[in-house]
Amino acid sequence: MPSTLPEGEPAPRDGALPPAALAEVGGGRAFGLYVHVPFCVTRCGYCDFNTYTASELGSAPGASWSTYADGVLAELRLARRVLGDRELPIQTVFVGGGTPTLLPPEDLGRILEAADAEFGLAPGAEVTTEANPESVDPAYLDRLREQGFTRVSFGMQSARQHVLAVLDRQHTPGRPEECVAEARAAGFEHVNLDLIYGTPGESDEDWQASLDAVAAAGPDHVSAYALIVEDGTRLAARIKRGELPMPDDDVLADRYVQADSTLAAAGYGWYEVSNWATDSAARCRHNELYWTGADWWGIGPGAHSHVGGVRWWNVKHPAAYAERLAAGASPAHARELLDDETRRVERVLLELRLSTGLALEILDQQGKTAAAQAAVDGLLEADALAAGRAVLTLRGRLLADAVVRRLLDWD
Structure with missing residues (x-):
C-alpha cells in the first residue's frame, strides 16, 4: 500500500463504475477483497506503506483504532451498492497493513462476517491476515482462527538482530518461528513467513541463517523480497547521509540464488519470482488473483481496487476516509480506465x-x-x-x- 497516490482522473462521488466495467464482473472471473488496516505501533525505517502510529493520528475524528471496523463495514455496503445484485462470491480475503493484528480478532471477524453477508464467501475461500510477530500470542491466534481466518502471514524479515535493527523491526529473533508453531496449533491451514534480503550490514552467513531458520520453522509458504530503498523513509535518509551503504545489485542477485537453492532443498518450489510454496494448495490465492488480472475491491485508506478494467485508489488518511463514508460518499480519490x-x-x-x-x-x-x-x-x-x-x-x-x-x- 504505497504512501504516494497517482494522479488519475476524478472518481465519481458515488463510486459508480462504467457500464462496460460492470459487464465484465462475475461470469467466472475471480473476485477478491483486500482490507487495509493502516495502524502500526512504530514505523519501520524502510517502510513506504500508508501506515500511521497513534501519535501521528492523534485524536482526529474517524482515526480511532476502536472504530476502524465500522468504516470498513460502510465501504463494504458501498461496494455492494456499486456492484449491484450480481452473484459475486468472494474467493479470497486479504487483510494487510500496517499491522492488522493490532485490532481485536472480533473486529476482524466482524469485517469477515459483513463481507459474507454482502457478497457471500465462496466455499473454501482463502482468508488471510498479515501479523507482526509481537502483536499475537497463542490466545489471539486461537480467537482469530475462530473468526474464520484460514491463513496468516508473519513479517519475519531476518533471523539476525543487527539486521532487524537496521530495518527498525521491533520483534525478537526467534519469535516468528514460534508464531508458525502457534498458528499451526491454532488450526491455521496455511502459514507464510516474509523475508527481506540485501539489508546493509547483512552478510551471506546472516542471510543463510534466516533461510535455515525459516526451513526449520516449517511454514508452507515463504516470500522473499529484495530490499528497496524508498525515498522519504528513514533508511533512505541514513543512506543519503552515508551512514549505510546502498544495497548492491550483484549482492541481491547472489542472495536470491541462495534463497532459491536453500528453499528448493527444503521442499519449496517457486511459483512467482518472490514466492515459494510446498505445493499448489499452499500458494497465496489472493496474490494469484492480482497477478492474473482478476477483480478485487480494496477497502481502507489508500487501498487500490481493480474491477473490469477500472483501477481506483482511496484517500490516504484514515480521518478523511472515515469522513467520506460518514457523508455517504465513496472514499475513492481518483481512478484510471485501462485500455x-x-x-x-x-x-x-x-x-x-x-x-x-x-x-x-x-x-x-x-x-x-x-x-x-x-x-x-x-x-x-x-x-x-x-x-x-x-x-x-x-x-x-x-x-x-x-x-x-x-x-x-x-x-
Missing part, C-alpha cells in the same frame, strides 16, 4: 513472473521474436517456449525486468 493495450502490457509484466509463464499469444510479433532470442540467451525455458509459453529460467528470474523490457520493446 486494451495497457491491460495487455500489465499481463506481460505480471504473468511473466509466474512459474506457469505467459502465453505467447499475448505478445505481438516483435515480442515473440524477442522471446525466441531470450530463450537462446538462457533467459526463457526453451521447452516451454516450444509449447507456446514464456517461462523464466533462474537466470531469467534474476533479470525479469530486463526480459519484460525486451518482450515489450522498451529498450
Whole structure:
C-alpha cells in the first residue's frame, strides 16, 4: 500500500463504475477483497506503506483504532451498492497493513462476517491476515482462527538482530518461528513467513541463517523480497547521509540464488519470482488473483481496487476516509480506465513472473521474436517456449525486468 497516490482522473462521488466495467464482473472471473488496516505501533525505517502510529493520528475524528471496523463495514455496503445484485462470491480475503493484528480478532471477524453477508464467501475461500510477530500470542491466534481466518502471514524479515535493527523491526529473533508453531496449533491451514534480503550490514552467513531458520520453522509458504530503498523513509535518509551503504545489485542477485537453492532443498518450489510454496494448495490465492488480472475491491485508506478494467485508489488518511463514508460518499480519490493495450502490457509484466509463464499469444510479433532470442540467451525455458509459453529460467528470474523490457520493446 504505497504512501504516494497517482494522479488519475476524478472518481465519481458515488463510486459508480462504467457500464462496460460492470459487464465484465462475475461470469467466472475471480473476485477478491483486500482490507487495509493502516495502524502500526512504530514505523519501520524502510517502510513506504500508508501506515500511521497513534501519535501521528492523534485524536482526529474517524482515526480511532476502536472504530476502524465500522468504516470498513460502510465501504463494504458501498461496494455492494456499486456492484449491484450480481452473484459475486468472494474467493479470497486479504487483510494487510500496517499491522492488522493490532485490532481485536472480533473486529476482524466482524469485517469477515459483513463481507459474507454482502457478497457471500465462496466455499473454501482463502482468508488471510498479515501479523507482526509481537502483536499475537497463542490466545489471539486461537480467537482469530475462530473468526474464520484460514491463513496468516508473519513479517519475519531476518533471523539476525543487527539486521532487524537496521530495518527498525521491533520483534525478537526467534519469535516468528514460534508464531508458525502457534498458528499451526491454532488450526491455521496455511502459514507464510516474509523475508527481506540485501539489508546493509547483512552478510551471506546472516542471510543463510534466516533461510535455515525459516526451513526449520516449517511454514508452507515463504516470500522473499529484495530490499528497496524508498525515498522519504528513514533508511533512505541514513543512506543519503552515508551512514549505510546502498544495497548492491550483484549482492541481491547472489542472495536470491541462495534463497532459491536453500528453499528448493527444503521442499519449496517457486511459483512467482518472490514466492515459494510446498505445493499448489499452499500458494497465496489472493496474490494469484492480482497477478492474473482478476477483480478485487480494496477497502481502507489508500487501498487500490481493480474491477473490469477500472483501477481506483482511496484517500490516504484514515480521518478523511472515515469522513467520506460518514457523508455517504465513496472514499475513492481518483481512478484510471485501462485500455486494451495497457491491460495487455500489465499481463506481460505480471504473468511473466509466474512459474506457469505467459502465453505467447499475448505478445505481438516483435515480442515473440524477442522471446525466441531470450530463450537462446538462457533467459526463457526453451521447452516451454516450444509449447507456446514464456517461462523464466533462474537466470531469467534474476533479470525479469530486463526480459519484460525486451518482450515489450522498451529498450
